[in-house]
Amino acid sequence: MSQYHQSVLLQEAIKFLNVKPQHLYIDATIGGGGHTRQILRRGGKVLGIDSDPESIAHLNKKFKIENLKLKIGEDLILAQGNFNRIADIARSHGFSKVSGILFDLGVSSHQLETAQRGFSFQKEGPLDMRMDKNSNIRAFDLVNNLEKRRLNEIFEKYAGEKLSWSIASAICSARKIKPIETTDGLAHIIKEVYRRKHLRTKLHPATKAFQALRIVVNSELLNLEEALPQTVNLLEKQGRLVVISFHSLEDSIVKRFFKYEKRLKVLTKTPIGPGSGEILHNPRSRSARLRAAVKI
Ligand SMILES: C[S@@+](CC[C@H](N)C(=O)[O-])C[C@H]1O[C@@H](n2cnc3c(N)ncnc32)[C@H](O)[C@@H]1O
Structure with a gap:
């Protein structure tokens, strides 16, 4: 386990990737490198991609310190980039045919827990939420500039927020007085x-609205829709595609893609979730759903 991120469905993902020594794998969301470490331990070679430069910088240091024998650049190649360009990134690093591709979607614990990144409503920070700091739009820009109708649509569509209209109205009233600059604000x-x-919720009331803003800031659904079709040509025959998603909008994109892509055979009739032990140990895993397929 890494302090940077606690990997979710680790054993299950590795089992479905069916890792073989000297074969090539792409970890499209390398994050804290937890899944990648297990692939490397089994002798696989990994191209690890992440849109967050902090993840790549962290791993460069971490893997060098942790295992001096590991030949970074041979066994592991790290690439900062968006997985919506997975085919180009893979080809430019000599990974044009691979035995497995893993997507572990969403944010890492490091991103959530770093107040300055602005992902968490429990920490005081700027309204940012960008996974890639080089991209232009922050949550601040959406919250302070979008029309009420569009804010309502975002909260409703991307998080099923029941109070979407009231929240959009309250945001528009508050920002007339002064810009909403912080997560806690x-x-x-x-x-x-x-x-x-007088509405009570089990989760913090801001959970859904923050999720919706994060999805839009990072174009999360669009990136996934663009990436999945590129993976099939990258996979060799019998190559595995494994996707872990964290909400139903992501999961239905994966489910639909697996259903209609004739070159894939689905290995998971129903998605696999964490057991009660994993949820107890890592509550963030509770919404994880893993789907896997093999190229035929
Ligand atoms: C849940 S974490 C992955 C954790 C990793 N599997 C581990 O075990 O440490 C998700 C990672 O995906 C990255 N990410 C999200 N969307 C991305 C995208 N479109 N392209 C590349 N990386 C992305 C995030 O920056 C984050 O580091």
Whole structure:
């Protein structure tokens, strides 16, 4: 386990990847490198991609210190980039035919827990939420500039937020007085909407709205829709595609793709979730769903 991120469905993902020594694998969301480490341990060679430069910098240091025998650049190649360009990234690093590709979607614990990254409503930070700091749009820009109708649509469509219209209205009223600059400022506005409506939730009231903003800031669904079709040509016959998703919108994109892509045979009739032990140990794993397929 790494402090940077606690990997989810680790054994299950590695089992479905069916790792063989000297074969090539792409970890399209390398994050803290937990899944990649298991592939390397089994003798696989990995191209690890992440859109977050902090992840790549962290791994460059970590893998060198952890295992001096590991030949970074031979057994492991690290590439900063968006997986919506997975085919180009893979080819430019000599990974044009691989035995397995893994996507472990969403954010890492490091991203969530670093207040400055602005992902968490539980920490005071700027309203940012960009996985790649080089991209232009921050949560701040959406929250302070979008029309009420569009904000409502985002909260409803990407998170099923029941109070989407009231939250959008409260945001528009608050920003007339001064821009909403911080995560806790936004969380407070949402909490007040819930309080006024006397609505109680198991999760923090800001959970859904923050999820919706993050999805839009990072074009998460579009990136996945663009990436999946590129993977099939990259896989050799019998190559495995494994995707771990964290909400139903992502999972239905994967499910639909597996269903209609005739060159893939589905290995998971129903998606695999974490056992009660994993949820207890790592509550963030509770919404994880793994789907796997093999190229025929
Ligand atoms: C859940 S973490 C992966 C954790 C990793 N499997 C581990 O065991 O440490 C997801 C990672 O995917 C990255 N990511 C999300 N969307 C991406 C995209 N479109 N392209 C590349 N990386 C992306 C995030 O920056 C984050 O580091």
